[in-house]
Amino acid sequence: MADNMGCTTSSTTAVESPNVMTRNAEAADIVNEIKTHLRNLPHVHARTSPYQNQNGAPERIKLEDSQLCWKNSLEGYNPTDYHASVLLREPKFPWADVLDPKGIVFNALDQSCRHDRSSHEGVYLVNEANRPMNPRGRCGLSGRGLLGRYGPNHAADPVVTKWKRGTDGKKELNQDGDPILEFVAIQRKDTGDWAIPGGMVDPGENVSVTLKREFGEETMASMELSPEDQEILDKKLTEVFKEGIEIYSGYVDDIRNTDNAWMETVCVNFHDEEGTSFQKFKLAAGDDAGGVAWLPFTKDIQLYSTHAIFIETIYKMRLCLHGKN
Numbered sequence: 001m002a003d004n005m006g007c008t009t010s011s012t013t014a015v016e017s018p019n020v021m022t023r024n025a026e027a028a029d030i031v032n033e034i035k036t037h038l039r040n041l042p043h044v045h046a047r048t049s050p051y052q053n054q055n056g057a058p059e060r061i062k063l064e065d066s067q068l069c070w071k072n073s074l075e076g077y078n079p080t081d082y083h084a085s086v087l088l089r090e091p092k093f094p095w096a097d098v099l100d101p102k103g104i105v106f107n108a109l110d111q112s113c114r115h116d117r118s119s120h121e122g123v124y125l126v127n128e129a130n131r132p133m134n135p136r137g138r139c140g141l142s143g144r145g146l147l148g149r150y151g152p153n154h155a156a157d158p159v160v161t162k163w164k165r166g167t168d169g170k171k172e173l174n175q176d177g178d179p180i181l182e183f184v185a186i187q188r189k190d191t192g193d194w195a196i197p198g199g200m201v202d203p204g205e206n207v208s209v210t211l212k213r214e215f216g217e218e219t220m221a222s223m224e225l226s227p228e229d230q231e232i233l234d235k236k237l238t239e240v241f242k243e244g245i246e247i248y249s250g251y252v253d254d255i256r257n258t259d260n261a262w263m264e265t266v267c268v269n270f271h272d273e274e275g276t277s278f279q280k281f282k283l284a285a286g287d288d289a290g291g292v293a294w295l296p297f298t299k300d301i302q303l304y305s306t307h308a309i310f311i312e313t314i315y316k317m318r319l320c321l322h323g324k325n
């Protein structure tokens with residue numbers, strides 16, 4: 001795989017034919033496009049009201065696209081300051097900041113809690129009250145909402161894919177004559193949406209570990225297994241998660257975002273081209289998930305936050321890399 005796609009090094013071909021190289025370059029372009037697209041897209045989910053679509057939750061100030069940018073002053077903008085009660089409980093949860101952020105150093109790795117306060121988006125603004133400012137602009141609500149950390153709250157999204165195959169092992173085709181991509185999805189308990197089985201990066205944790213851990217917990221109920229079975233599962237996952245392609249790293253338009261706290265993710269695709277390894281996975285919804293399934297990607301698929309854009313990119317990239325055979 002081409003390095004500029006963020007791929008792990010492949011152990012296979014040493015010399016690639018021109019045809020393969022062209023396809024790799026095209027696939028890299030598809031992946032680069034998503035970043036540009038998402039960077040320029042005004043956030044929408046982060047403006048839905050009431051907060052998290054929950055009855056009784058605070059209302060956000062209604063904002064037009066043209067009113068998001070911090071550089072343009074917005075007279076009378078005085079949003080509700082909201083921190084979910086779970087964040088204010090004593091003793092503090094290790095994953096949550098204290099209410100007053102004045103001692104916190106942003107845009108850097110915070111050694112005190114091993115939380116990375118730097119952003120995939122570059123340096124973000126911090127206001128005079130030492131509150132970080134959402135890199136996509138206003139959300140109509142200040143505070144942290146349901147998010148534990150001021151500034152970026154880092155997640156990782158593993159997208160496990162394979163081609164849909166019939167009982168004869170051949171790829172099934174859609175109406176356009178293209179193969180159908182299936183991915184492992186979970187149904188979120190909080191919103192009921194189907195989503196990529198992603199989750200938060202633990203303090204000091206390497207993203208590659210988060211990807212594997214979250215997939216195990218959410219789609220294989222790894223937390224309910226005995227320590228011996230957990231070890232066996234971990235070995236299996238390490239094997240299939242050896243090679244992935246990074247699709248995106250950056251801001252996520254999540255309904256929990258506020259003016260001062262937001263989600264960011266690293267989305268990585270792990271693909272089973274031959275349909276031999278992931279087939280053996282026994283899916284079982286973990287604690288956080290209401291359901292788990294292999295879902296086929298369709299153009300009109302509705303998923304949590306920007307997850308449908310990630311899957312669409314992966315579909316285009318995989319078609320490009322492997323053709324229609």
Ligand code: RP5
Nearest residue numbers: 155198199200252254263265
């Ligand atoms: C989304 O929230 C990310 O893309 C990731 O899928 C998810 C992480 O939050 P939890 O699932 O841990 O709530 O923004």
